[in-house]
Amino acid sequence: MRAHNLALVLRTVANSANRPSRAAVAAATGLTRATVSALVDDLVAGGLLVEVDPPPRTGAGRPALGLALTSTGPAALGLEINVDYLAACVVDLTGTVRQRFAEHADQRLTDPARSLAALGALAARARLAAESDGLTVAGAALAVPGLVAGDGLVRVAPNLGWQNIDAIAALHRVPELAGLPITVDNEANLAALGELRVAGGDPAVNRSQPGIEPGGSGPSGGAGAVRPGHVERSSFLYISGEIGIGAGLVLDGELYRGVRGWSGEIGHVTVYPDGRPCRCGSRGCLEQYAGQEALEAGEPLAAAALGIALSAVVNLLDVPVIVLGGAYAPIFESLREGIEAELRQRVLTSGLAPVELRPAALGADAAMRGAADAIIRAVREDPAAWLRRLS
Incomplete structure (x- = not known):
């Protein structure tokens, strides 16, 4: 109670x-x-x-x-490892980013242990900087571009070349991180959660239950106030455009993970069946035409390929909003026309309810910010657990 x-x-x-x-x-x-x-x-x-x-x-x-x-209280450490960079940030309880660190280096050529050691060193710098600001890091969350098991084991991250990597154990070997609660999740999932909070659709933030008085058996009054313009429920598809492409699906304010927690691998949806070979072993995958490397090479089919894949998702799941994040956010306007053309042509209900397409509010930092937000959310949802840690 x-x-x-x-x-x-x-x-x-x-x-x-x-x-x-x-x-x-x-x-x-x-x-x-x-x-x-x-x-x-x-x-x-x-x-x-x-x-x-x-x-x-x-x-x-x-x-x-x-x-x-x-x-100046509990803070969260958001971490991200991706194909061509490592990043860490510190976010305080108000949601303000207090520290941000990034290192650009190709992780595909690096042993997983070395990549995680480098990320751990970056995280240690961020934690020390947070403590200098008078903050206490409550925990860390790591965003990775791959499939993550419930125990935090990275089962496979194709673009990193990882299989069955215990990222938590590796990070705990860094002295400054030893004993710190650490979780691991797919980067698109965490980015979607970050966007959900910014959009005001997070039910954990916006939904209040009446209080219960000692000796009482139920509600004793009304609910807490919600900021104007916030909604209780939100549904959207978040697309993370990096060298690989991931998706986070939010339905009615809740992240959909799939039966085993491995949903969202839209980068390996086939858009051209006889197309280019992919690192996953298949052919014609979306990320071969719309991943960051394809964009940098000036791929003319990028927007069309995205539109084809996104149309299939909309037809299947009836999502009303698509959010483009990662490398897509800063070039949103250059992709918009091509994607919307495919959506109009291929989505059965496009004439009845056009899909809203918009850039990510958190931009390229969405996954790292979403990772930190996951820790902040946990403290807000269960402050009693935080108070017990202090006693």
Whole structure:
């Protein structure tokens, strides 16, 4: 019950358009003022909330102090390893990027252990920089361009040449990362989650449950406020354009992973059956025509190939929005016309409900940002676990 109410109070403050007072939080959650005050005291002591000056108001009486997420408490380490770069960032509880590091180098020619050691060194620099900013890194998440098992094992990453790589164990060998909670996920999945949060469609952020008072058996009041313009549910297909091409599918505000967690390999959808050989062993795969290397070579079929693959997804799953990220985001306008032409021609319902095509809000950093957001989301969803770590 306490864990539920701690999460509710934290979420209510995070979702508020203003800096709500304790009384305003009590009114929004249905909890008593005494209960909210005790919970806020714990969240402030744990470095999750801070009391701030309230917004100006008119009328008699002295305004109460407001509440806000702290920018000097728990933080997240977002990591990414891709075919031609390594990257790390630190994001604080408010969602602000505090540190960012990147190294460009071809990882296809590098032993996985060496690549992960180099990434670990980059992550260690980011963590030390975070601590210099007064932040405490709560955990790290790694985005990789491949299939990841539930235990974090990278089963296969074709464009890196990886098979059955224990990335978590490798990162834990770096002294500065030893003991730090680390998770691993597909880069397109994490990028999609990052875009979901930015778009305001993350139900974990936007949906509030009423509070439960000690001795009570159910809700005791209304839900917390949600920022104007945010929606509770969102559905879109996120396309990550790198040397390989991945997809993250969000349906009704939830990431769809597939039965084994391996969905989203749109880069290996066949667009030209008798086409070029692919690293995966097949022929005519999308990434051979629309991957970053094909784009750099001036491939004339890139937009059409993307449109063909995306049309098949829309026909099958009825997704209303497609988000182009990674290397596609900065060149969105040059791809748009060709993709939309294929969508109009090939999507059965294009005349009834045209698909919205837009660039990623987080640009090329979406996967790394999404990785960090996954850690921040976990702290926001279960602040009681964070407080236990401090005790």
